[in-house]
Structures are given as structure tokens and as C-alpha cells.
Amino acid sequence: xxxxxxxxxxxxxxARLVQEGxxxxxxxxxxxxxSMKMHIPVSxxxxxxxxxxxxxxxxxxxxxxxxxxxxx
Amino acid sequence: xxxxxxxDELERRRRLALELGGADKVARHKGxxxxxxxxxxxxxxxxxxxxxIGSIAGFPDYDAEGNLTGLTPxxxxxxxxxxxGRAVFVTGDDFTVRGGANDGGLRDKFAYAETFARRWRVPLxxxxxxxxxxxxxxxxxxxxxxxxxxxxxxxxxxxxxxxVPIVALGLGSVAGMGAARVCASHYSVMVRGTxxxxxxxxxxxxxxxxxxxxxxLGGSTIHAxxxxxxxxxxSEAEAFARARRFLSYLPASVHExxxxxxxxxxxxxxxxELLSVVPRDARKVYKMRPIVEAVVDAGSFFxxxxxxxxxxxxGLARLDGWPVAILASDPYHYGGAWTADASRKAIRMVxxxxxxxxxxxxxxxIPGFLIGKEAEASGVMRHGTQxxxxxxxxxxxxxxxxxxxxxxxxxxxxxxxSPAFLRYAWPSAQWGSLPIAGGVEAAYRAQIEAASDPxxxxxxxxxxxxxxxxxxxxxxxxxxxxIIDPRQTRSYLCRFANLAAPLRQPxxxxxxxxx
Numbered sequence: 001x002x003x004x005x006x007x008x009x010x011x012x013x014x015a016r017l018v019q020e021g022x023x024x025x026x027x028x029x030x031x032x033x034x035s036m037k038m039h040i041p042v043s044x045x046x047x048x049x050x051x052x053x054x055x056x057x058x059x060x061x062x063x064x065x066x067x068x069x070x071x072x
Numbered sequence: 073x074x075x076x077x078x079x080d081e082l083e084r085r086r087r088l089a090l091e092l093g094g095a096d097k098v099a100r101h102k103g104x105x106x107x108x109x110x111x112x113x114x115x116x117x118x119x120x121x122x123x124x125i126g127s128i129a130g131f132p133d134y135d136a137e138g139n140l141t142g143l144t145p146x147x148x149x150x151x152x153x154x155x156x157g158r159a160v161f162v163t164g165d166d167f168t169v170r171g172g173a174n175d176g177g178l179r180d181k182f183a184y185a186e187t188f189a190r191r192w193r194v195p196l197x198x199x200x201x202x203x204x205x206x207x208x209x210x211x212x213x214x215x216x217x218x219x220x221x222x223x224x225x226x227x228x229x230x231x232x233x234x235x236v237p238i239v240a241l242g243l244g245s246v247a248g249m250g251a252a253r254v255c256a257s258h259y260s261v262m263v264r265g266t267x268x269x270x271x272x273x274x275x276x277x278x279x280x281x282x283x284x285x286x287x288x289l290g291g292s293t294i295h296a297x298x299x300x301x302x303x304x305x306x307s308e309a310e311a312f313a314r315a316r317r318f319l320s321y322l323p324a325s326v327h328e329x330x331x332x333x334x335x336x337x338x339x340x341x342x343x344x345e346l347l348s349v350v351p352r353d354a355r356k357v358y359k360m361r362p363i364v365e366a367v368v369d370a371g372s373f374f375x376x377x378x379x380x381x382x383x384x385x386x387g388l389a390r391l392d393g394w395p396v397a398i399l400a401s402d403p404y405h406y407g408g409a410w411t412a413d414a415s416r417k418a419i420r421m422v423x424x425x426x427x428x429x430x431x432x433x434x435x436x437x438i439p440g441f442l443i444g445k446e447a448e449a450s451g452v453m454r455h456g457t458q459x460x461x462x463x464x465x466x467x468x469x470x471x472x473x474x475x476x477x478x479x480x481x482x483x484x485x486x487x488x489x490s491p492a493f494l495r496y497a498w499p500s501a502q503w504g505s506l507p508i509a510g511g512v513e514a515a516y517r518a519q520i521e522a523a524s525d526p527x528x529x530x531x532x533x534x535x536x537x538x539x540x541x542x543x544x545x546x547x548x549x550x551x552x553x554x555i556i557d558p559r560q561t562r563s564y565l566c567r568f569a570n571l572a573a574p575l576r577q578p579x580x581x582x583x584x585x586x587x
Contacts, residue, residue, distance in 0.1 A: 008382070009406050010444060036407035036439055037507075039355045063446045 011035030093168030164199035172202015201244035262292035339566035381417030397425035440480035469572030
């Protein structure tokens with residue numbers, strides 16, 4: 001099943017930490033979002049494989065915006 | 073001559089009652105991965121401790137000669153029991169009789185089950201599985217009329233929240249009053265996949281044009297993330313374990329005080345890792361949960377509400393054996409800024425602490441209330457101000473560990489309204505009515521704009537102000553009680569808990585608990 005990893009805060013995507021195709025464990029940090037002047041890591045809630053990124057680095061993102069697609 | 077024949081008749085009725093709604097209904101219920109109400113009670117309470125009340129109450133069938141031919145038990149099963157050796161009262165809905173709806177119950181028994189705990193001043197655990205409300209519309213045909221919605225006992229049901237701890241487990245599809253009975257509690261849990269909760273279920277909602285499954289409409293994942301319930305469990309057994317654990321921190325009622333447990337963790341244990349846990353780079357986050365674990369009695373932290381209002385972590389723990397309530401910032405979520413949801417979650421924990429006289433420990437890293445368009449749309453200042461009211465009107469002893477930031481109005485939650493509060497700051501602490509970076513722009517605009525190199529001017533002003541931001545300067549003016557070595561935090565907190573214990577005052581809370 002494919003599911004999106006979303007950014008909890010609104011802000012700017014400053015770093016992708018995993019490549020497309022990579023397998024991640026639950027709680028792996030997959031991205032850094034700058035928000036409230038802080039660098040906030042976004043983690044995978046569940047394990048999976050990174051199918052594709054939906055957002056480029058340096059993009060402005062909204063609260064709850066999907067960052068990448070994770071597959072089982 | 074003895075009364076044996078009558079006792080045999082009693083025993084016969086008890087056996088019939090144990091069959092619940094009948095073998096077919098029980099098999100169908102269990103086929104959905106759910107336990108029966110009696111299995112649930114057995115799984116929740118100490119073995120052999122269930123002392124049933126109203127065991128043969130129900131709907132008997134008699135033949136023309138007055139001989140009993142069958143008995144369908146009322147679909148509320150209740151009784152006294154023990155959890156970890158302490159008295160509780162348990163009431164459970166039997167879904168196999170009329171789907172747990174109240175037309176399969178006896179009004180007097182339901183009212184009794186809901187009020188026993190407050191009368192006898194023992195905790196109440198509700199095992200909710202059914203609507204428990206109006207039941208079927210078919211009932212109206214029997215009645216020949218409609219009626220104003222009222223559950224007379226509900227005034228007492230709600231007021232019981234000011235008297236005894238109430239835990240509610242949603243264990244099936246609960247709607248209407250069943251849903252309200254889950255929410256009208258101090259701690260609520262749903263089981264992932266087998267429990268749903270809603271004002272009204274999918275058939276009723278379909279009339280509004282929304283075609284949804286039970287899970288899509290009101291699954292535990294939805295409600296654990298919006299704060300309708302506190303936590304979700306992976307199984308009924310886990311839900312029972314969470315109920316037992318929650319109650320272990322609380323007194324039997326507001327008329328008693330929470331008990332101290334033996335503590336094998338040294339109160340002066342140092343936590344070496346706390347010296348470097350907060351990054352020097354102000355933009356970097358760190359994990360708060362390991363800090364909480366490091367300062368409370370080993371293994372005693374019980375987090376509540378992990379899936380919602382995530383910028384504040386809430387839970388129960390022990391310090392030198394004394395139960396306390398915990399608030400702690402999570403910088404991973406909005407840098408620790410209080411959102412509308414975080415405010416609601418903090419209110420819930422502070423109200424619980426005040427009601428049952430648990431001293432509060434607050435590990436503070438709060439840059440403020442969340443700012444921005446979405447935050448305003450969510451009503452953050454209304455909920456945030458309610459949180460300030462809950463915190464500042466609470467009178468239980470309070471101890472803040474100032475871990476990093478405390479800014480703005482949200483920073484006021486560092487202390488409560490108790491005269492017995494203490495604030496210990498780590499050297500990483502910084503605070504103010506507003507953060508320097510944002511404040512410089514507003515306060516020095518004219519000077520910055522007039523400068524030949526505005527950016528350099530702004531940086532220069534900021535650097536000058538940053539130098540004033542050391543917490544040592546605040547402590548020199550006695551603006552904070554003490555700056556401490558983070559490694560010694562536990563020993564300060566354990567001394568706080570011992571100092572706080574005699575200040576706890578049993579009795580009804582000064583406010584009406586609103587679930």
C-alpha cells in the first residue's frame with residue numbers, strides 16, 4: 001500500500017535525507033523542514049520503500065503537505 | 073428443610089445469564105475479533121476478584137404455570153473488582169444482547185452501574201460496546217409516542233468526573249450515548265481496527281450524502297489524532313493494561329491522595345547525557361522523551377495522548393515513588409510551539425492533575441503559541457488562553473525545568489497559580505516576552521533602514537541583544553529561582569515531589585471537570 005509522508009509544520013523543505021528507492025525503517029528521519037526558525041526532522045511513521053519525492057528541496061510547503069510516497 | 077431449592081433456582085438463572093445473547097450471537101461477536109463482556113472483565117481485573125451485582129437481572133420467560141423457560145440477561149454487566157489489589161467498579165456493555173443498546177437493558181441497572189463508583193468512592197472502568205442510547209427507532213412503535221431526549225442519570229455521570237477516576241474503553245462501534253460515555257472520562261482508549269466512535273454511524277451519515285465505512289468515519293486512528301480519545305491500543309488486552317496502568321497513579325477518589333510506591337531508583341541518580349542533550353545550535357531539535365525518562369523513576373513514565381497535540385507531551389510518572397503529572401515540550405513539532413490542539417491536550421492533563429492533586433512537572437521549551445495563517449484559523453489564541461486559565465487557576469504544587477525556550481504568552485505556562493512553584497533552569501535556557509530575531513525588526517526599524525548596510529546593522533543589534541540573553545543574567549536579578557546542572561535534574565525533582573506531598577489537599581476540585 002502506498003501512503004504519503006506529510007510535513008507536520010508549514011515551512012521550507014531544506015533537505016531530503018533519503019533517496020528514491022531506499023528502504024526506511026519506522027522512525028527514520030526522511031527530511032528536514034525549517035519552521036518556527038527551527039530545523040525540524042520529519043520521520044517515517046511506518047517502515048517502507050521510498051517510491052518518489054513529491055517536493056523539491058528549497059520549496060515552500062504547507063502544513064500537512066505530502067513530501068514523498070512510501071510503499072510497503 | 074433448607075432453602076436449597078431456591079438457591080438451585082438462583083444458580084440456574086446465573087447459568088442462563090452467563091450465556092449472554094446466546095451461542096450464535098456470541099460466536100458472531102467473537103468472529104469479529106472481539107472478546108465477550110465477561111472475557112473483558114476477566115482480562116481487566118485481578119483474577120477472581122469480580123464480585124457481580126445484578127447477576128440475574130434481565131428479561132425472563134415464564135410458561136403459563138410460572139416456570140422459568142429462559143432468561144436473556146440485561147446488557148449491562150457490572151460489579152466490584154480489584155485492580156492491582158485496589159478496589160474498582162466495572163461496568164461493561166454486552167453487545168450480544170440488542171447490540172448493547174439500552175432497549176436491551178434495565179434502566180435502573182444502568183443508572184446503578186454508572187453511579188456506584190462515585191457513591192462508594194472507587195474508580196470506575198467502563199467497557200463500552202454499543203450505543204447505549206435510544207436503541208432502535210422500532211422501539212417507538214411499542215411506546216406509541218416520542219420523548220424529549222434525556223438521560224436523567226447523566227448529570228450524575230458527568231459530575232462523577234469531580235469525584236472518582238473514570239476510565240472508558242471503546243471496544244466496538246459506539247455511537248450516541250455510547251460515544252459520550254467513552255468521552256466522559258479522565259482516560260479513554262479505543263482498539264485499532266475493532267472499535268469505532270461517532271455521533272451517528274454510517275447508515276445515518278449516508279443520508280447526508282457521505283458514504284463511508286465505520287473505520288473511515290470514526291476509527292481509532294481518527295480519534296486518537298483529534299483528541300476525542302486519549303490513546304489507541306493494538307488489542308483489547310493492551311487497552312486493559314493501559315487502563316490498569318493509568319489507575320495506578322491515581323487515588324481511589326478525590327477524597328483521598330495518591331499513594332507513594334516503593335522506589336528502587338536512587339533519587340539523586342545523575343543523568344550524564346543531559347549535559348549535552350540540548351544542541352548549542354538554536355535551530356537544532358532534540359528528543360524530549362528520553363529526557364523525561366532520564367529524570368523520573370526508572371520505567372515510571374506513562375505517556376497519555378501521544379498521537380495528538382504533539383508539541384506538548386503529557387503523561388503520568390513517579391518521582392521518588394510519588395505520582396506526578398508531566399507536561400513536556402516536543403521541539404520536533406512546531407519547535408515546541410503550543411497549537412490549539414496542544415493547548416487542549418495540556419488543559420486535559422492539568423485538569424486531571426488538579427482534580428486528583430498530582431503535583432505537576434513541566435519541562436519547558438516553548439517558543440510561543442504557534443503563529444501563522446493556519447494557526448489563527450484553528451483558533452489558537454482562544455484555546456491557548458483557556459490553557460493559560462487552566463494552568464494559572466491550578467493550585468497543585470508545580471515545578472518547571474526550563475530546558476530551552478520560554479517566550480510570549482505561552483511561556484506563562486512555565487508556572488501555575490500555586491504559591492508553591494519552583495523553576496529550575498538549565499544553562500541552555502533562554503526566554504523573553506518575544507524572541508530577539510523577530511523583535512529587532514520591529515523595535516529598531518528606523519535605525520536599520522537608515523544604516524548604509526541594513527543587514528549588518530541588524531546583525532550587530534541582534535548580537536548585542538543575544539549577549540544579554542544568558543539565563544545567568546536573569547538569575548543574578550533573581551528572575552528565576554535557580555540555574556542547575558542538567559545532570560542533577562532528577563535529584564531536584566525528587567526533592568520537589570517530597571516537598572509537595574504534604575501540600576496536596578483532598579476534596580472536590582474548585583472547578584467542574586469538563587471532559
